[in-house]
Amino acid sequence: MVRVHVVTRERLNSGAIATLRDRIFGDLILPDDPRYDTARRVVNVTVDRYPALIVRAADAYDVIQGIEFAREHDLPLAVRSGGHSASGLSTTDGGGVVDLSRMNAIDIDPERATAQVQPGATSADLAGHAQPYGLALSTGDSATVGLGGLTLGGGIGWFVRAHGLTIDNLRAVEVATADGRLLTASADEHADLFWALRGGGGNFGIATRFEFQLRPVGTVLGGVLILPASREVIEGYLAYAPQADEGLTTIADLMRVPPLPFVPEEQHGELAFVVMVCFVGPADEGQRALEPLRALATPIAEMVAPLPYPEMFAFTEAGTVPHGGSIRAGFADTLPPDAIDAILDAMENQTSPLGIVQLRGLGGALARVPADATAFAHRDRALFVAIVNVWMDPAEDAAMHRAWVTNLWDAVWPAASGTYVNFLDDDGEERIHDAYPDATFRRLADVKRRYDPDNLFRLNQNIPPMP
Ligand SMILES: Cc1cc2nc3c(=O)[nH]c(=O)nc-3n(C[C@H](O)[C@H](O)[C@H](O)COP(=O)(O)OP(=O)(O)OC[C@H]3O[C@@H](n4cnc5c(N)ncnc54)[C@H](O)[C@@H]3O)c2cc1C
Structure with a gap:
């Protein structure tokens, strides 16, 4: 806290701060504000930074005031909407934050x-x-x-x-x-x-x-299918997911089974291949699209039903609680057996029971847009692969949890290439370049x-x- 006051006094005089406060319709939150400690935090609980000021903007005019103030005072400027940046780029030490969380109309x-x-x-x-x-x-x-x-x-x-x-x-x-x-x-x-x-x-x-x-899209056929974690099941998923009916998007997490009510108790905490499914279209077509997935192995448990689209978020609710996190991700066309074995082995030797390896089948409408039509260009890849470690207590050994991710990524990376900018952590300049051809x-x-x-x-x- 002391650090921030020093930065603020040295670089910003109180007249400039008062003028900024007068100009904006939203809130200017300074280190002595009771709201400061909450306002400076982001979803990643291991990120512990102290901005000199936070402009909690009410409108675009406030945003411009924040930009001009940062430019005039040569302040590093972080921009925050939902605060989910993996590496905490939406807050900063000693700089300014334009916080858009109130601009949610x-x-x-x-x-x-x-x-x-x-x-x-x-x-x-x-x-x-x-x-x-x-x-x-x-x-x-x-x-x-x-x-x-x-x-x-x-x-x-x-x-x-x-x-x-x-x-x-x-x-x-x-x-x-x-x-x-x-x-x-x-x-x-x-x-x-x-x-x-x-x-x-x-x-x-x-x-x-x-x-x-x-x-x-009002109602979708959505839910979860829990399959045994084996190389054969994963290989089956990798072949199936990018080729499935285009109405169907799946997200498969190799993870420890959470204590869900529809899962037999003896399976709680066991390693499994948890496939979340979302089908847009008639439910019977969706059920047909799922048949090859069900045929990969006898499901351990299943909960798939027509439901209002917003209910899909219930399946990922656990991941939205503030947590420590580390991630490496990229695109692939398939994963060779040795990469799958490395994944299964790492999942048996986790540093946190909340770590997951996530696979998403791509293709469909995503792939029909020409690669040069938008800055996101990795449109011809069949799969997205993410290795994610998660821990709840900021006091835990973050270096150990991060090493689990990077070691496994080193084993998977030869099968992958490119990356998605939104799943970059503190990967470094080279990986930012990898996000784009x-x-x-x-x-x-x-x-x-x-x-x-x-x-x-x-x-x-x-x-x-x-x-
Ligand atoms: C639990 C979890 C689940 C996720 N699931 C998915 C998923 O399914 N699909 C997917 O695509 N991504 C997913 N992501 C990644 C997510 O899209 C990125 O982390 C994204 O940047 C978060 O946006 P935010 O506004 O919440 O984050 P913030 O931390 O507020 O912003 C992240 C960065 O985006 C920039 N930024 C934010 N708002 C603005 C703005 N208004 N103007 C200019 N720049 C801005 C800034 O550079 C900022 O540092 C997930 C992330 C988490 C933590």
């Missing part, structure tokens, strides 16, 4: 099936607002993830195979830029910026509003040069401006 136009959404809204907020109209957007798998960070990285969600990425359903973005302008980027306006915002992350400005095209990275650096030449927005998976 959602306005649905049922006639046009569109939604105007502020970045602090979450996946569950949008799903809940759109549900009464029988509409939905494919966002992530977890309720609390912010649409700000999720959308700008791409958004691999519950119906990515049926309706593409979140950005494939994005019509326009309102953005506050480094020079304090408020622009609308779409296919018709600032098309270069619109391209970059669809996968380039928070590099180009602060998104203050999104316009999404919603899809007619070379030509995409160069084009992003060029757009960065035009919209943020001084790299004001650098507390992110950073793409430096092209010189």
